[in-house]
Structures are given as structure tokens and as C-alpha cells.
Amino acid sequence: MILTRLKLPSLPKSPTFPFAFRFSTSPPHHHLQQQPPITNKPYWTNKIHNLCTKHRNVDEALRLLDTLCLHGYHPDSLNLSSIIHALCDCNRFSEAHHRFLLFLSSHLVPDERTCNVLIARLLYSKTPLSTFHVIRSLLYVKPEFVPSLTNFNRLIDQFCTDLRVDIAHRKRDYAYAMELMNKLWERMKDVKDDPAVNAAAFANLIDCLCREGYFNEVFRIVESMPQGKSVSEEFAYGHMIDSLCRAGRNHGASRVVYLMRKKGFVPSLVSYNCIIHGLCKEGGCMRAYQLFEDGFEFGYLPSEYTYKVLVEGLCRESDFHKGRQVLHFMLNKKGADRIRIYNIYLRALCLVNNNPTEFLNVLVSMLQNQCQPDVITLNTVINGFCKMGRIEDALQVLSDMINGKFCAPDVVTFTTVACGLLDVGRTQEALDVLNQIMPERGLRPGVITYNAVLRGLFKTQHADEAMGVFNCMVNEGVTANCTTYAIVVDGLCQYGQIEEAKKFWDDVIWPSQIHDDFVYAAILKGQCQASNFNLACHFLYELVDSGVTPNTVSYNIVINKACKLGLEKEAYQIVGEMRKNGLEPDAVTWRILEKLHGDVRKTFCTDDSLLKS
Template sequence: MNTILPLSKYSRLLRRHILKPHRRLCTESNPQPLTPLQDDERKIDQAVQILLETPHPEWSSSQPLQSLLFSSPPLPPCFILKITRGLPSYCRALNFFEHLRQNSASPDTQFLSHSFQALLEQAGRGPDAASRLPELYRASKEWEVPLTVDAAALLIRYFGRLEMVDNSILVFDELDPSLKNTHVRSVLIDSLLRDGRVDLALNVLDEMLQPLSEVPPNDITGDIVFYALTKAGRKGRSLSDEELVQLVLQFGKHSVFPKTKWLTRLISSLCRRGQIFQAWDFMHELLRLGAPLESFHFNLLLSGLGRQGDLKRMNAVLAEMKEYGIQPNAFTLGILINQLCKLRRVDDAMEVFNKTVEAKQSDGVSIEVDIVIMNTLIDGLCKVGRQEEGLHLMERKKSSKGIVPDTVTYNCLINGFCKVGEIERGIELFERMKEEGVSPNVITVNILIDGMCRHGRTDSALEFFRDMQGKGVKGNSVTYTALVTAFSKAHNFGKVVDLFDEMVRSGCSADPTVYCSLISGFCRAGRMDDAGKVYSNLKAAGFHPDIGCYNALISGFCKMRKIDKANEIIKEMEEAGVKPNIVTFNTVIACLSEAGNFTLAHRVMKQMKKEGLTPKATTFGALIHGYCLNGKLDKARKLFDDMSTSAKILPSTATYNILIESLCKVNDVQAALSLMDDMKAKGVKPNTTTYNAMFKGLKENNLSDDAVLLVDGMIDSGCRPDNQTMEILTGWLSAGGSEKLRSFVQGNKVSSLTA
């Protein structure tokens, strides 16, 4: 029921909303007039205040409100938008919109469109948005209130967020073409991508990406598209890197480029998958389009080329960087130097280092060397046996550039000296780094322990480890693996078991390498029961044996003539999906051949070929050795001939030695000498074992003249005699022998030889 305000109340409202803003509570004699902007804000505030304080049924009779809303000239549409937006609830906003629609005499529908836009904002934020928005959209068509561009975008966005994407598509399809601008299309694309409708979104985008498009994409479009398409775990199909590349280039034709992180991710993905040339072509196109590429984009390309060892193209990339005015940084230099060092082109790396770092370039740009670059160079020098130069480089840079060596620097140098057996130099550097306040880490300790173990100083390695433990440095699985492997090779299994138990007690998780090292050691020592226990523990720990572990067990059981056990391991290996390799087949063939089961040995060899593995010299050698052991020398010689002619495989020194030794044992020394001539003619070098077999055969037949010729050949080839050589020849001399043999023996004292 409508009521008429009493005159007194009307007067109070009039004074409050019309006169109040002009009152000044200040002491200024002549207050400054309101600016146009302030006046606009005042009118909006007045209208909102009246709407809030006047009951809805009385709005039509409120003269102040009517004067504000329907004055001449009429309020701009943006005023109506702000007034509607200023109302505190959807219901108030809807009442206000109805009031405008019923009371406005103006044919200008923009007046209502902006109020409707604010009404949509109110509805979209409320809890009943899913029901209110479709109702409002239907009502707008009934009332013939056209949507503004922003209202259309709002509807599409709200429907998308409410997972009512079909409604978003409907709104877009029914829009006047003039409203389908870049902003509206971008909002629709965003909704489609969020809902996983990738192909539909790309269809909308395709029209925007056309060369002469009237609605080209902008940076916001690009952000929406590339964020959605590169986001992990999003809905919809994934685009391939190739599709993303084409999309980026299409955007680039409109001078829109992805943000750095997305562009970096794409180039990195191409390089990581080995598509270096595609990455290079892509970057060329981006440069042509004016993309803001930076040095780290080129560094990604350089890293990819480095992994492929393509130094020529790496230099081409560096030249292009200079051409486009993109300055390389320390990381760029590090990539190039690292690759040169990996290719063992350390002199080239040093030249690049000196030219780029130490000398000012013609354009005045230089790159300051850092510890990473210096360490890369030192590591490269050490890996090619030039550790002295690496040490000199460290000292030179320390004094001239003030670069303080770190743990990595010393680790590289210590490793370099240990690799060539200069353990004492490594220990000296270890002591020096501690004196200079550089803390060694477990890697430092492992390098020294590994070096000692590799050069037969296993006890020293363990003593050093105990000393470091006393100083608080704990070992890791690498430490224990080195020690376990070394003591296994020395057949000191008491220490092996103690070290393994200590590793477990210390909380250091045993990895498969330790288990396999133990298994291999026990197998070599013929302790198959112990090997079997460790094998069971390995599986119980949740590890899967590798092919090396299986081969060690198969070899161990074969040597013990436990063929059934070896077959069990082979079956387990196949069930685990581990394919036998050439070592597996050679081991089985050798075992069967030694046992005289040549039928089965040849069958295994055929199976090996079916598996796509080509027999090697060691494969034929295993069969030849078996024939020789079983007195089938004719078959051994025939297989040896077939190996060279039919199989086109050059026999190894070991294969020649097997046959030569067998021929000498049956006193066919001339055939053995002929074989030795054959191996020399084919470029296969005889070794000490070859000569020892021949000396033994010649001694049995007292062919001293031939022995003298062999001595001359041994001296000419630089092949050193060993204790067995001296034993054979010394025994021969006691029974006579020639003066030249006596002279040879006297010139090579047994005490001076390596046992």
C-alpha cells in the first residue's frame, strides 16, 4: 500500500539529501566549489542514500529521487550503473531496476542496460546465482534490454564458474556481432578451457588469430590460453609441444607472446626431448616476430646441443646471440666450457675461458669468472690426466681474481690425483683444504677411499675411514660399497660381512649395488651358499636384481657345476622380465662346453641369435675351450676357422691362446707357431700368456732355436716376461739351452718382475 510522506518528513529528506552536501563545517570564508567529479560522486551518493532510506513503494513519489534519476539532461548510464552497484542486496538492486524500467520515459535502452549489468553482478555473487542468472538472462530478452559488453562477459564468466558452460556458449551465440569483441571472446575461451573443451576453445580462438582479424587477441587472451594449456592436471586433452609451438607463433603474428615462464617451459621441453632443431627453428621465428627472448632461452638451446655434443651448432647459437644483441652470461659460458670438457677438448675450453673471461671483448662486454666455471675447467683438466694444470689454475685464480676454492674444487683435484694412483697427493690436498677452512664432505672421503681401494690399499682405506668416523664424518652407501667391493675382491669375507652389518646398524640404507657387490664377491670365491643368502636378503629388502647380479649367480653356480641351480636363476630372471645378455649366454655356453654337452651348447648359441644377440669372440672362445678340454682338438680348429671365415669374427688374443696352448700340449708345436704367425698377420697382439704356452711347448720338444726367435719377438713387442716365463726358461737352461736364452734370463731377474 502506497503512502504519502508527511510534509515535515519530506522537508527533512530534502534538507538531508539536497542541501546537506553544500553545508560546510569549516571556518573558510569562501569555500571552494565542488569539482565536476566530486559533484558526480555527490549525486550518486545522494541517490543511493535516498533509495536506502525510502521504502520501495514510496520511490515513485519521492521528488528528490525522481529529480536525480530523471533529470534533464538525463544521468549518464555509468551513473545508473554505480547507483545500482551501490545497493546492498540483489533484491534492492532488482527493485531499483524495475523502478527505472517502469518510470523511465526515455527510449534509450542504455539507461537500463547499465543497471542490468550491475544487477547481474549482484546476482552472480549471491548463493542463488545458478537459478537467478538464467532467469535474468531470459528476462532481459523479454524486456528487450540489450546486454552491454561487460554484462555479456559477466554472464559468460559466471556461467563458466558455475559449470554451466552450455549457457555461456548460448549467451555468446545469441550476442549481437558487435559485442563479440576480444574481451568477450577471451572470457568464453577461459570458460571453455576450464571445462576441458579444448577443441571448442581453439575454434573460437582461430577466428581471432586470423591475419586480418577484427578481433585480434591481446595479452589477456594470451595469458588465459597459455596458463590453461600448460597447467598440470587440468581438464581436457593435452596439446603436443608441436601444437603449442604453432599456437605461440600464431599469437606472435599479433605481437602477443607467452609470459617468460611458459615460453621457457616450452623451449625446455623441446630440448629435453631431443628436438633441438625444432627448438632452434622456433626461436628463429620468435626473434623474427620480435619476441623478447633473453639469454636464458638461448642457454636452454645450448644445453640441449651440449647433450648431443654438437659443438658446431653451439658456436652458431652464440653468434646469433651476438647478432641479435643478446649478451651471454656466466651460465652461457659455463655450458660451452662444460661441453668442451665433456668432449675432452680441454685446450679449446681453456681458450674460450681466457678469451671470454679475462680479456675485454671488442664491444666492451666481459663475463666475470665464478667458482662454478673454474670448477668445471679444473674437473675437465683432471679427467684428461692434467691435474697439475688444474691445481695451478686454482692457485692462479685464487691470487689474481680472489676466487676462493670450495669443497667441489678440492674434490675435483683429489679425484684427479687418486684416479692416476697418486694417493699421497690426494691426501696432501685433503689436509690442505682443512687448513684453509674448506670443510670436506662425504664425497671427499669417498673419493679417497675409492682411490685407495682401486690401487690395492684396502687396509689404508679402512683405516682412513675409521679416522674420519672419529672426527664425526659418517659414511654413506657409496663409502660402504667401495669398501665391501674391495674386500670382496681380496676374498676377505670376514671384513665384508662386518662392514655390511655396520652399514645397516648405522642407519645407512643398503642399495642394490652393495648387495650385488657382496653376491659377486661370494660367487667369485665359490661361496654360493653365502651368495644365495645375500640374494634372498636383496629380494626381501624390496630390491630387484639387475642383469649383473643374475650373471654373477649363474656364473658361480656354473663353476660349481650346479647346472640346476643356474637354470633356476635363469628362470627367475626371465619371470622378472630381465632379458639375458651376451654375458649370460657366454657363461652358459662355457659351462655346457666344459661339461662336454656341445649339442646343448650349440642350441643355446642358436637361441642367443634368435634373441638378436650376435656371438662374439668370447662366445666362440668358450666353445673352442670346451672342445680343447674334452680332447676334440679337430673340432676346436674347425670352429676357429669358421669363426674367421663364416662368422667374420676376428679371434681375440685369449681365443688364440686357448688353441695355441692345446696344440702345444699335444706336441703339435709347428701348428702352434703357425697360429702365432697368423695372429701377428691379423694384427692380434700376443701377450705373456701366449709366449709362456709356446715356451713350454718348445721346451718339451727342445726347440731352442725357435725359442730364441720368440725371445726376440717378445723383446721387440715390449711384452714383459713374468715369473712363469722365468720358471720355464730357467728349468730349460738347467738342462742345457742356448747362450742367448741364458742372456735373456740373466737380464730379467725373477726378483725384478711383477708376480
């Protein structure tokens, strides 16, 4: 697959231990005077271990070991483990790697469990290339050895961390590390028998490659598939597609599907849906539709959500012909809820706001197919007509519903019609719907309906009528929520009634104890727009004194006003207050302050040029 040209490190065939440790400079007999004989291995093993652990004197342990080796002592895995652990405890990882290699060159190889424990210690050095060199040497002298899944995953993560740093500093090309990682994967999948372990290792490798942008490496692995018994083809291809989609490489994921199909494999439903979702979100609706059609060959049945995403993307592209093709395919799907399929397509048409003919065609299609529209269908149609400004068409549908041609209207129907009337300036008719027609039909407006009408009245600058609706709402026993109060405050401020907004806060909102960050932001924004910077600051500090913790948005509104007024000191003072209350400036805060400094520099340069002239 990869790296067939790489060679494993050359190791001596039959070295003796004295030569493996001959760099010792200690006197040869110092440690052995009046000591037990060399053959008393338990004694020396225990002594070396105590020097490493109890006395924390790894240098003395190394000198003793070197001296013992000069006199014919043969170290074992216990000695190796004691030395490596002690060097790692002292953060002498470079020496630990080197000592491990020296032991291996003397053909002293611990069991697999000990090897994995020692590798785990070496990984704390965060020098993946050095640790990988040790692993390669282990593979050479112990071919059956396979790193544990945890060690393998940690090694991959360290490779990717190093890769990020090196790319950021442009130090070197890190393709070598990627090749080594792939080589390790090859070794693991060839030796390890557990498919679950190999699947997890494979998934981690692919995730790291995609996260760091090594997509060519992923495609190289794709082209070498299948992985055989090590990793199932379905899992491998599916995970590649998922990782590429999460990295925003949806076209690359579709390329994986193409390679799969060439080799006779069929992508899973989840993988295929994932690609279509991603393509539609990044403007690749045509390619998504092509994949949708290609899926017919292997019996692809899109999920309802995939259908929704696809038709919404096609409608945004005004490709209604392809949208209808997808609609008809879904209608023919066995067990499909046909009314719901139609409703999803109608809702997608609402995103366009300029095609009433398509709305009517869909309604006609429903009736021709003996599919009776439900209230959701008709509410969607009315909403679409209102968005297009075709209020008469919306009223005609409402009239048909009232007269019994279709199902009866509900609260959502009248709310939608009232908002549509307000959008075209027919205020009195909207109020009649709210105050007369709905009660006549036995329908009681809720807080959502009142909020929608209030927003429409303030938007069309009918503040007095809006406050009348609010009073009516209170008299009807409908409890206002935070959205209601935010709409009223924002509307009064936009209408220039700052004092009325402040009075509304004092008399209504604060006593109700129903208020949130949207309400605070509405008041602060209104005061700042009215050039009442000091009042805005006073209100902000008053909130804090009352035990309320405004969010970052509220602080940013006031900081922005200070910056527009050129009040640098006050702006940073508010930032300080913000931090005192446990909040940190966000990206918006820093952009506001940067703009302040940019304006100051611009003013300074302009004044400086005038002085020079």
C-alpha cells in the same frame, strides 16, 4: 570448422504421446480400474515415482505410464526423471537412452539442470556415442541447452577410452567420434558465456586429442583460430603448445607458433620456453636455436633454465659458435647475473670433454668484460680440465688461486683436483692434497670429499690405500654415510676381497645402523660375482629375518645369478619370497626370467637337433 555436413537427427514435428509409447503390450484398462482420474496428476506422478524407487519395479512403472498416455495423460519432467533413473539403476542403459529420445520426440524437455543430471546418469553406461546422440537431440529441441562442464569432460574422456580400445582391436575408424566431439565443442563455445568454463572444456578436448595421437585434429583447430570471446587466443595457443610438447610433438608445437605468427599473435614466454626445452631434449637443437633467433622479432627473453638447456644441447652438438651467440645474448640481457651466465656456459662445456681452448676463451672473455670469476667458475674450469685429462692445466688454475691471482680455493676445489689426480694414476699426490695441503689451508675434508677419494682409489685398484683413508676418516671424527659404505663394499668385492667385505659388514656397517638398499646391493652383487650364490641367498634371507626389507633391485641381483646358473626352481623360489615380503616383480625381473626360459629353449632345441642327427 568441422562437420558442417553432419545433420542433426530428424524428429517428428508434432507427435502425440500415445504413438510415442505404443510399443506397450499391457491391457489398456488394467491399471486404471477403481483408480483416481487421469487429471489427478500428483497422484500418478507419485505412483510412478514409488514404483521406480520404493518398489524397484520399473517395468510396472513403464506399463502404467504407457496406459495413462493412451487415456490422454501428458507426462512431465518428473515422470521422465523417475523412469530414466530407474532404468539406469537396473543397468538398462540402452532402454534409458531410447526412452529419453522418445520423450524428446514428444517435445517433453526438462529444464537445463534436470537434463544435465540425467545425462550424468546416462554417462555411467560408458557408451559415449549413444549419450552424444541424446545430447544432439536435446540441442535440436532445446537450442539454448549446453551440457555442464563435468558432463562434457566425462564425455570426452569416454570417447578417448573407446578410441584406445577400438584402435587396439582395429575394430573401426573412430574419426567419426572425434568429429562429434569437435561438434559438441563448437556448440558449447557458441552458447556458453563463461570464458573460464569454455577454457577448461577446450583444454580437456586438446589434451584428449594429443594423448590419443589425433594431432591433425589439433592442427585443424589451430587453423580455425581465433576462438573469439569463447576462449582467449593466448590461452588456446598456449595450451595447444603445452599439450603437444607433453606428447613429445615439439616440432608440431613449433608449427603452432608459425601459424600464430602468421595471424599476428605472439607466443607466451612459457610456451616458447617449453618448445625449446623439448626440441633440445629430442636432438632438435638447430631448430631450437632457430626459434631462439626468431624470438628476437617479438622481444623474446629466454629464462635462465631455457638458456641452460639450449647451450647444453648446442655443446653436445659441438656447435660452439651458436653456443657463444646465445651466451652473448644472455650477457646483454638487462639485469642478468653475468657471472652466473658464464658459469652455466662453462658447465655446458664440461659435457664435451674435448675443447680446452673454449674454456680458456671463456675465461679470457670474462676478464676482458671486467667480470671477475668466482670460486664456482674456477671449480667448473678445473673440473672440465680434469675430465679432459689435462691435469696440469687444472693444477695451474689451482696454483693461481692459491697465489692470490683469483679467489681462494674451497673444499670443492681440492676435492675436484684430488679426483683428477687419481684418474691419471697420481695416487700419492692425491693423498697429499687430502692429508697435507687441505689441512695447511685450514680446510677440513668432509664425507663428500672422502667418498670421492675412496671411489677413485678403489677404481684404480688401491684397496689398501682406500682402507687407510677410511680409517683416517673415522679418526678425524667424520661420520660415514650409506654412500661411503656402498663404495667400500663394492670396492672390496671388485678387488676380490669378499671375506673382508663380509667382515666389514659385520663389524662396521651393521653395528652403525647406517645402511640402505645401495649397501645391500653392493654386497649381493659382490657375492654373486664371486660365484657365492648360496651366500648371497643366505645374506638376503638374513636381512629379512633381521627386519630389513630389501628392494626389488636386491632380489633381481640374486634372481639373475640363479638364472645364469640355470637354477630355475631357485629363481622362482626367490620371486615367491619377494612377494611374501610385499614386493612385486618389476620389468627387470620378468626380463631376467624370460632370458632364462629363452636359454632353456635354446638348449633344448640344440639337444634335440643333436639327437636327431
